[in-house]
Amino acid sequence: MEISKSLCFFLLLLLLLLFFVDEARSDAINGDSEKLHRLLHLQKLPWKQQEEAVVNCIFQKPRVREGITTLEMKERDYCSGKVTDWQNNLQNRLIFDAIRLQSLQSRIKSAIFSGDTHQISDSQIPLSSGTRLQTLNYIVTVALGGRDSTLIVDTGSDLTWVQCRPCRLCYNQQEPLFDPSNSSSFLSLSCNSPTCLALPPATGNSGLCGNGNSSSCGYEINYGDGSYSRGELGFERLNLGEIVIDNFIFGCGRNNKGLFGGASGLMGLGRSKLSLVSQTSSVFDGIFSYCLPSTGAGASGSLTMGGGDFSNYRNVSPISYTRMVSNPQMPNFYFLNLTGITIGGVNLGVPNNGALSLIDSGTVITRLTPSIYRAFKAEFEKQFSGFQTAPGFSILNTCFNLTGFKEVNIPTVKFFFEGNAEMTVDVEGVFYFVKSDASQICLAFASLGYEDQSMIIGNYQQKNQRVVYNSKESTVGFAAEPCGF
Numbered sequence: 001m002e003i004s005k006s007l008c009f010f011l012l013l014l015l016l017l018l019f020f021v022d023e024a025r026s027d028a029i030n031g032d033s034e035k036l037h038r039l040l041h042l043q044k045l046p047w048k049q050q051e052e053a054v055v056n057c058i059f060q061k062p063r064v065r066e067g068i069t070t071l072e073m074k075e076r077d078y079c080s081g082k083v084t085d086w087q088n089n090l091q092n093r094l095i096f097d098a099i100r101l102q103s104l105q106s107r108i109k110s111a112i113f114s115g116d117t118h119q120i121s122d123s124q125i126p127l128s129s130g131t132r133l134q135t136l137n138y139i140v141t142v143a144l145g146g147r148d149s150t151l152i153v154d155t156g157s158d159l160t161w162v163q164c165r166p167c168r169l170c171y172n173q174q175e176p177l178f179d180p181s182n183s184s185s186f187l188s189l190s191c192n193s194p195t196c197l198a199l200p201p202a203t204g205n206s207g208l209c210g211n212g213n214s215s216s217c218g219y220e221i222n223y224g225d226g227s228y229s230r231g232e233l234g235f236e237r238l239n240l241g242e243i244v245i246d247n248f249i250f251g252c253g254r255n256n257k258g259l260f261g262g263a264s265g266l267m268g269l270g271r272s273k274l275s276l277v278s279q280t281s282s283v284f285d286g287i288f289s290y291c292l293p294s295t296g297a298g299a300s301g302s303l304t305m306g307g308g309d310f311s312n313y314r315n316v317s318p319i320s321y322t323r324m325v326s327n328p329q330m331p332n333f334y335f336l337n338l339t340g341i342t343i344g345g346v347n348l349g350v351p352n353n354g355a356l357s358l359i360d361s362g363t364v365i366t367r368l369t370p371s372i373y374r375a376f377k378a379e380f381e382k383q384f385s386g387f388q389t390a391p392g393f394s395i396l397n398t399c400f401n402l403t404g405f406k407e408v409n410i411p412t413v414k415f416f417f418e419g420n421a422e423m424t425v426d427v428e429g430v431f432y433f434v435k436s437d438a439s440q441i442c443l444a445f446a447s448l449g450y451e452d453q454s455m456i457i458g459n460y461q462q463k464n465q466r467v468v469y470n471s472k473e474s475t476v477g478f479a480a481e482p483c484g485f
């Protein structure tokens with residue numbers, strides 16, 4: 001009797017232990033990189049939890065440690081007003097993303113076919129369009145000339161600009177306009193200066209002298225859909241936390257139009273000389289990294305400038321690096337050599353010699369070539385079987401009706417890059433929620449129109465990753481990290 005009692009107790013203990021070990025395993029979301037399936041909790045989605053969440057748009061103070069600055073990063077939507085209609089918000093973002101892709105691909109194409117690298121390359125805060133900016137979702141706050149400026153973060157463009165007083169045409173922004181006449185650290189850039197003469201490729205406009213002001217260095221950036229920023233270039237003191245960058249070249253925008261959604265301007269983190277990364281390379285060594293938070297009003301991520309000291313990151317898997325592949329036609333974009341994609345451990349047919357792919361902070365949905373997408377869809381449907389399918393929406397055509405499910409087990413998606421680097425897509429980066437009641441949940445991957453187009457790794461798949469850009473060594477690194485600040 002005694003023995004069987006203690007045996008029972010022992011077995012119970014063992015069971016409990018096993019249960020907890022199992023729980024711990026499924027909770028260490030990205031830690032176990034070999035896991036072929038991951039659990040997605042449908043009840044934990046933001047619209048289930050906090051329809052009336054108060055949006056906190058006050059940024060915490062930057063953290064500075066050993067010359068590395070970390071800025072808190074938030075999703076723009078939640079700072080430009082409460083999201084009252086989730087469904088509309090989710091759907092609009094997709095439509096804008098499709099338009100953005102067209103302008104991006106046509107730019108890549110024209111760059112490749114024109115052979116005129118000078119004109120298209122470095123240039124133009126470019127290609128972007130107001131429609132694109134709708135999808136550029138992440139913002140940080142820096143101090144320019146001693147005043148807080150909340151900027152949209154973009155790895156796909158170079159010039160940093162803010163709206164400037166006196167303003168001929170400015171959209172509504174939340175912070176007061178930047179006023180150069182009120183800043184003792186502001187210096188106008190003369191249009192005859194060597195710096196200005198060297199800039200046309202970075203601004204996409206050659207008629208720099210003029211603009212009714214013959215002495216200042218004008219810039220003009222036109223976007224595909226009619227959005228633009230125009231003004232003069234100037235020098236100003238930029239504070240990234242306690243780190244001071246004197247004579248930072250930026251655009252003082254006197255005439256700006258587009259869907260910039262309450263932000264004071266844009267931060268360009270591309271590869272050209274004019275980008276913030278290049279201008280601060282003596283301080284940060286050309287290294288920056290980000291962690292893009294998952295969707296939700298309270299979610300925070302981080303943008304870190306500099307990177308020698310990895311203890312700033314909270315990555316839960318080792319950082320694996322791949323080479324930035326230079327594309328002479330588009331030198332200011334970050335291209336990588338994608339060598340493989342797996343779903344639940346099953347390899348899809350990425351060509352043996354790899355595929356040139358763009359990694360972008362501004363595109364939402366990852367785009368695959370038609371043949372790879374077809375394989376992706378087929379394999380995913382095979383492994384994620386037994387669920388009711390749902391109609392497609394916009395660019396997404398692999399959809400399910402998961403109404404009524406509390407959680408689902410979904411196959412793990414991994415990307416591999418040259419040099420054995422890998423990126424495991426976070427469990428929240430696999431499905432896009434077209435309908436907030438889960439009756440239309442789609443694979444957050446889409447097909448390109450043609451086999452010869454460049455694949456794009458979108459920001460939806462980069463959530464909860466530490467993505468490290470090292471311009472000095474020309475590498476990009478990935479590690480799983482539950483984002484926070």
Ligand SMILES: *[C@@H]1O[C@H](CO)[C@@H](O)[C@H](O)[C@H]1NC(C)=O
Nearest residue numbers: 146176177178179181182183
């Ligand atoms: C100029 O700066 C001072 C001190 O920073 C401030 O009090 C004043 O409001 C500013 N004026 C304008 C027009 O921005």
Ligand SMILES: *[C@@H]1O[C@H](CO)[C@@H](O)[C@H](O)[C@H]1NC(C)=O
Nearest residue numbers: 188189212213214215216232
């Ligand atoms: C022209 O540039 C000067 C500084 O070089 C500036 O003070 C002035 O406001 C500018 N005028 C216009 C119309 O932009």
Ligand SMILES: *[C@@H]1O[C@H](CO)[C@@H](O)[C@H](O)[C@H]1NC(C)=O
Nearest residue numbers: 337339352353354355418419
């Ligand atoms: C991409 O990587 C593969 C495998 O390492 C290699 O064979 C191929 O040459 C690379 N492609 C480019 C464009 O560097």
Ligand SMILES: *[C@@H]1O[C@H](CO)[C@@H](O)[C@H](O)[C@H]1NC(C)=O
Nearest residue numbers: 388390401402403404439440
């Ligand atoms: C989704 O599934 C639920 C439960 O099976 C069902 O009641 C509902 O009608 C479905 N919705 C759509 C749009 O198919």
